[in-house]
Amino acid sequence: xxxxxxxxxxxxxxxxxxxxxxxxxxxxxxxxxxxxxxxxxxxxxxxxxxxxxxxxxxxxxxxxxxxxxxxxxxxxxxxxxxxxxxxxxxxxxxxxxxxxxxxxxxxxxxxxxxxxxxxxxxxxxxxxxxxxxxxxxxxxxxxxxxxxxxxxxxxxxxxxxxxxxxxxxxxxxxxxxxxxxxxxxxxxxxxxxxxxxxxxxxxxxxxxxxxxxxxxxxxxxxxxxxxxxxxxxxxxxxxxxxxxxxxxxxxxxxxxxxxxxxxxxxxxxxxxxxxxxxxxxxxxxxxxxxxxxxxxxxxxxxxxxxxxxxxxxxxxxxxxxxxxxxxxxxxxxxxxxxxxxxxxxxxxxxxxxxxxxxxxxxxxxxx
Ligand SMILES: CC(C)(COP(=O)(O)OP(=O)(O)OC[C@H]1O[C@@H](n2cnc3c(N)ncnc32)[C@H](O)[C@@H]1OP(=O)(O)O)[C@@H](O)C(=O)NCCC(=O)NCCS
Numbered sequence: 001x002x003x004x005x006x007x008x009x010x011x012x013x014x015x016x017x018x019x020x021x022x023x024x025x026x027x028x029x030x031x032x033x034x035x036x037x038x039x040x041x042x043x044x045x046x047x048x049x050x051x052x053x054x055x056x057x058x059x060x061x062x063x064x065x066x067x068x069x070x071x072x073x074x075x076x077x078x079x080x081x082x083x084x085x086x087x088x089x090x091x092x093x094x095x096x097x098x099x100x101x102x103x104x105x106x107x108x109x110x111x112x113x114x115x116x117x118x119x120x121x122x123x124x125x126x127x128x129x130x131x132x133x134x135x136x137x138x139x140x141x142x143x144x145x146x147x148x149x150x151x152x153x154x155x156x157x158x159x160x161x162x163x164x165x166x167x168x169x170x171x172x173x174x175x176x177x178x179x180x181x182x183x184x185x186x187x188x189x190x191x192x193x194x195x196x197x198x199x200x201x202x203x204x205x206x207x208x209x210x211x212x213x214x215x216x217x218x219x220x221x222x223x224x225x226x227x228x229x230x231x232x233x234x235x236x237x238x239x240x241x242x243x244x245x246x247x248x249x250x251x252x253x254x255x256x257x258x259x260x261x262x263x264x265x266x267x268x269x270x271x272x273x274x275x276x277x278x279x280x281x282x283x284x285x286x287x288x289x290x291x292x293x294x295x296x297x298x299x300x301x302x303x304x305x306x307x308x309x310x311x312x313x314x315x316x317x318x319x320x321x322x323x324x325x326x327x328x329x330x331x332x333x334x335x336x337x338x339x340x341x342x343x344x345x346x347x348x349x350x351x352x353x354x355x356x357x358x359x360x361x362x363x364x365x366x367x
Contacts, residue, residue, distance in 0.1 A: 004065070009026060024062065027093060031093040050351070056158075061077040061078065063114070073095065088124070092104050092125075099156065122365055126172075129360075144171050151360040167364070170237070172339065181352065202310040208274060209324060236341050240361060281302035285322075335353065
């Protein structure tokens with residue numbers, strides 16, 4: 001069957017799309033669902049459309065593959081516009097029933113050409129495998145140069161990536177925390193309250209927690225922009241050629257506006273250093289309106305000069321306690337951490353997170 005590749009213009013609204021964007025979004029959801037065996041990462045077409053709109057920070061390209069006229073695969077390219085001007089980030093998804101026909105290979109060629117025509121020489125990507133996939137019994141794992149974590153060598157994404165000139169530069173752990181257990185134990189000795197107050201006792205009186213929902217208060221936005229800037233390069237990057245992102249107050253506001261349009265809500269907890277009055281760390285929980293049960297643990301950062309006071313645990317435990325109260329219908333929290341980020345992983349394990357997936361970080365430098 002002939003496979004054709006084309007760029008799909010990203011419509012401003014669904015009315016203008018002629019249905020193709022919705023069909024491409026359905027492919028994304030079907031691939032996620034087949035990979036994980038659940039629909040937690042499903043996004044509604046309206047959410048996907050808003051997330052694909054160009055912003056001052058990112059241009060996006062959508063390519064699709066058709067078989068007999070029907071969209072069977074997607075390729076997305078996300079192209080930073082403000083910083084990281086040599087790089088672009090790609091994702092390819094092929095419906096399970098249409099695999100091993102060269103579709104991903106053809107989409108990759110299309111995407112590489114799109115990246116190269118914009119002067120992008122470094123392509124980055126992530127691919128996922130279930131944690132309950134192949135185990136130690138004979139399965140071979142690829143280990144990145146960091147030496148931390150492993151990714152199944154026979155996973156289709158790994159075979160395709162290596163064959164296409166990508167290097168494995170990092171492995172992340174996907175972890176999940178079931179909130180039901182915590183609801184019963186928030187005040188118990190090993191519950192979140194105890195973890196938070198135990199962490200707060202490490203540097204009594206020197207730091208205070210502040211919280212907001214959605215919009216950062218005006219008087220904190222400059223400090224918050226600095227934290228977001230540091231967050232782009234302070235966590236372990238493995239072999240990724242990631243450069244610092246340029247965050248300022250305008251970018252914070254732009255991101256908050258997009259979140260409002262998409263319908264995501266976020267709980268932010270930040271920590272203030274009492275001597276200087278500046279924010280020195282933050283953590284973000286986020287969820288989509290269409291999937292209230294599913295929460296994403298996004299950024300957690302403590303500035304280098306303020307590490308070693310258990311502020312990471314304090315921030316995370318406090319924000320999770322907020323989520324239990326403010327989002328009573330939330331059921332699970334997902335997070336992704338580099339396998340070499342032992343400090344953050346230890347905090348997560350103490351909070352009750354358990355491994356749920358392996359994520360491989362891939363990078364290719366175009367000739
Ligand atoms: C990875 C994925 C995109 C491959 O799509 P595809 O259209 O089947 O890939 P292709 O047909 O172009 O395969 C190209 C080569 O990759 C390798 N490959 C692909 N699937 C494989 C599998 N299941 N087992 C072993 N090798 C595989 C083979 O070398 C294949 O060439 P061959 O068929 O001539 O032997 C698809 O499995 C998928 O959508 N997975 C989920 C999402 C994902 O991981 N995306 C990649 C990261 S963004």
